[in-house]
Amino acid sequence: MIETFWRYLDKPGKIWNELNKNSYYVYIIHVIVMGGIALVMLDTAIPSLLKYLILTVSTYAACNLIVSFYRKVITSEIFTNRMEESTMKTVTTAMLIVILLNVTGCPKQENSDKEKRAPRVSLHVAALQGNLDAIRQYINAGSDLNK
Numbered sequence: 001m002i003e004t005f006w007r008y009l010d011k012p013g014k015i016w017n018e019l020n021k022n023s024y025y026v027y028i029i030h031v032i033v034m035g036g037i038a039l040v041m042l043d044t045a046i047p048s049l050l051k052y053l054i055l056t057v058s059t060y061a062a063c064n065l066i067v068s069f070y071r072k073v074i075t076s077e078i079f080t081n082r083m084e085e086s087t088m089k090t091v092t093t094a095m096l097i098v099i100l101l102n103v104t105g106c107p108k109q110e111n112s113d114k115e116k117r118a119p120r121v122s123l124h125v126a127a128l129q130g131n132l133d134a135i136r137q138y139i140n141a142g143s144d145l146n147k
Contacts, residue, residue: 018068021071022063022068022071025067025070025071026063029063029066032099032100032103033062033063034055036103037058037062070092074091121134123135
C-alpha cells in the first residue's frame with residue numbers, strides 16, 4: 001500500500017498543495033466539526049456503517065472548505081490591508097465563539113424515542129414470556145393493545 005502511494009501520489013499538484021496548507025488547521029477544528037455533524041445525524045434512521053462513512057467524508061470536506069474559506073477570504077490581502085491585525089484576531093475569535101456556542105447549545109433530549117417506540121417482540125409474545133419492559137414500551141408508545 002505504501003509503495004502504491006509513493007508511486008502514484010508522491011507528485012506535487014495544486015490540490016495536494018492546498019490540502020497540505022490546510023492540514024494543521026483541519027487538525028485543530030476537525031473534532032468540533034465532526035461533533036456538530038454527529039449531533040445532526042444522531043437521531044437519523046441510517047445504519048451505523050453508513051453514518052460513519054457520511055461522517056468521515058462530510059467532516060473531511062467541511063473542514064477543508066472552512067479552512068480554505070478562512071485562508072482565502074478572511075486572511076486575504078484585501079481584508080488584511082483594511083483591518084489591523086488585532087481586529088482580525090478579534091473577528092476570528094468572535095466567529096469561533098459563536099460557532100462553539102451554537103454547537104454546545106444543542107438541547108439534549110429528555111426522553112429518548114426508544115421508550116416511545118413499540119418493541120420488536122409482539123405484545124402477545126411479550127405477555128406470554130412475562131416481558132414487562134416490552135409491555136410498558138407498548139403502553140408508552142400508545143399502541144392499540146386490542147390488536
